[in-house]
Amino acid sequence: MIKNEDYLNKVAERCLSKAKKLGATDASAIVVNSVSENINIRNKKIDGSERSESLGINLTTYINKKKSSISSSNLNEKSIDSLVERCFEATKVTPEDELNSLPDKELHFQGQKKLNLFDETEINNEKKINFIREAEDEAFSNPQIVNTNGSAFGQVKSNFILSNSNGFSDGYKTSQFTAYCEVVSKNNGSMERDYEYTSKRFYNDLLSPKKIGNRAAELAVNKLNPRKIKSEKMNIVFDKRISKNFLSYFSNAIHSSAIAKGTTFLKDKIDKKIFNEKINITDKGNIEKANGSKYFDNEGVEVKELTLVKDGILKDYLIDTYNGKKINKKSNGRSGGSTNLYFENGDINYEDLIKSDEKMLYINETIGHGTNLITGDYSVGASGRMIEKGELLYPVSEITIAGNLNSIFQNIVLANDLELNYSTNSPTMLVTGMTVGGR
């Protein structure tokens, strides 16, 4: 069982009052408790089971404009006291920084908590096993699936309290259920793997085990006996599981921490057209039951809905207290980054999108971390399928795709098949004029 608010509050209060007693001018504490259970299956047999309980605290103390932090998992009273002392002593020797402060009181979250982020349902081990076994069975019903990398079902329940010396004290429970299936296909000396997963706050919102198994198998089989193609400029269609990555690059590049330091290719682009006029991007933290929903950020600041890009024009940044001060903007509750971030739907359907050119490449897996957010340069390993006249043909692998995010952003065409399955979501995406590196 996860610990209740009273317990977490007591620990947070103890830290804050001890810090104050020592002479800290301000302090904030986050106490988090979570219980997670995970079952792994391989070839219909249990491969592993894991249960973990964790309890941790993160404390920040301020002496005027000096600041320092500690975190610990050791919450017995003696240990807490000595950690608070250590934090306070470290604060003393840390240089002042004019911008250090708790968030403005008036920005604190004060509303009602009605987003429904916690599912009481307890999925016992037997049910977990049945769920994921059904997914694996379904995958193995495909004759070309010969092996599995393992499938898993996990359940996490968490509770936390965030308190600061400006009177903020709030927290809430969240839950997450995750199912994952990864299988291996084989044919003519070619061996490939692929996966499908589902992760939701509510058990009943998960994809069905059959769908997961079926999809994982289909993807792994589709990759068999790939060809390598020759290097050329091409239009590329990104599957939804890859197109959402471009939103992550975008959100990291417009976080105030990057903007304030100038370490982003999107610095000084506010009110400028960084996408073509058909692109709109929203970050909405208050969607009921959604994975990215939250009431307030790591600092207690209310999370408001943001229109980040309107008709291709950058309208807002993701802003926290410290970096907001540096760029003369108020925090909009994005100390922990984006919430539920998505591209609005485009105006073309998927079928028409993949018919839009004679010959294109459909990419549904990328490998490597070749994105440079300072220059916008993008280069990754990739695999997928060749599209000709709207038909997905043979698999392609061991190629690279490259471009620069500045021009990629201008050359995006979005389909109208958006689904809000993750915290970052995109419709299928076409990007024109990218470079494919192959033979």
Added chain:
Amino acid sequence: MSNFFQNSDIDVNKAEKIVSDTLNKCDDGELYLEDSKSESILLDDNKIKSSNYTTDLGYGFRAITGDVVAYSHSNEISNKSLKSSSENLKSSHKSNIGSYNTDIKKTNQKFYSDVDPIETKSLSSKIELLNKINEYARSKDSSVKQVTASFLGEKKDIEILRSGGELLKDTRPLVRINVSVMVEKKGRKETGVYGIGGRQSYDDYLVNDNWKKVCDEAFRIASTNLESKPSPAGEMQVVLGPGWPAILIHEAVGHGLEGDFNRKKTSAFHDLVGKKVASDGVTIIDDGTIENRRGSLNIDDEGTPTEKTVLIENGILKNFMQDRMNARLMNTKSTGNGRRESYKHIVMPRMRNTIMLGGNNTQEEMIKSVNKGIFAVSFGGGQVDITSGKFVFNCTEAYEIINGKIGSPIKGATLIGDGPSSLKEVLMVGNDMMMDPGIGTCGKAGQGVPVGVGQPSLLINKMTVGGTKI
């Protein structure tokens, strides 16, 4: 050395009873105790941005039957918590085989001291040095617009309590000093990153104002990149510099030779032992025994002494890297590669310091022999798909080679290759074997562990370069 039961209602003898009672019907398992502390001090944008100190104390209790692992961990070391973990583990084990638990080889080997890097250098002296690094790096040139520097230090005490009362201990220090420099000229921005570290105190790495060299190197890479042109795309010859570029070895063959993937037959290498997987002259080892290196360990996280494991000898695949479970299931011995990120994580076979040994060629002859290709000197990170064997890594410093001469620097590009075939494409092995500067962290199944790599310069006949210029 930490006393794990000091503030607990249970002593080591009682804990051992619970362990023995829980594991008596199992094939293997242990109680792993860990007490770690770490610090991170970050200078960024001319200021000390954060100063964090973290302590973590907990246990992981593992029971293995056949190929099934049950694991329970908690940060409360108490009679109640251990008992409840024990119940948990017992309930997931229906088998009655119970036999293995092979004795662990005793060792007195020590490849690093038990220094506490956090306490041996005061916080204020670390802050002072970070400020000096900032000033020095910014004074190098007016193009330097941003400097980020950090000290990361850690000390980890572990104990492994086995059924029958055997108790194994290790104390592991680890530090890393990192500098990142952003330069800007004519509206163009580039960065350079460099770092050093290993299992010693900070001061061991800071002798002779070594931090200046770290800044110089970060600045040099950033300035080189300011002049870089778009990278070519397509298949070509690649010369790799010595040292850190050995993450090619780590990705291309290292992961594929980890025991778990091979027991499960999901690795592209699983049926290749005794076969030729690399050119003549290519010998690759995984070595946990090099003094003070980031990937070195006295004992692994199951208590097995680490060793120097030959993976590929003169082109022939010899051995996989094993933890106890995978070794038992494959009828072989653990090679001391059983590692975990922390008590919150299960053990897996993981690399330590993965090294390609030196050969006879010079880097100069390699470059001379290339008509059209690239010379890759430094890398960001890499990734591999174990099953298909495809791997990538990202260049952070590279040059084009035209007609046997090094040309302009080129923009960071991803290189992609195929693990089982790429090492057969090695044309020359250099005589300049070098270890990386001590900065690597390897990720697998969500767990990060410190590792090292090393290699001489290499000439590879063909790899695909992910540039934009055709």
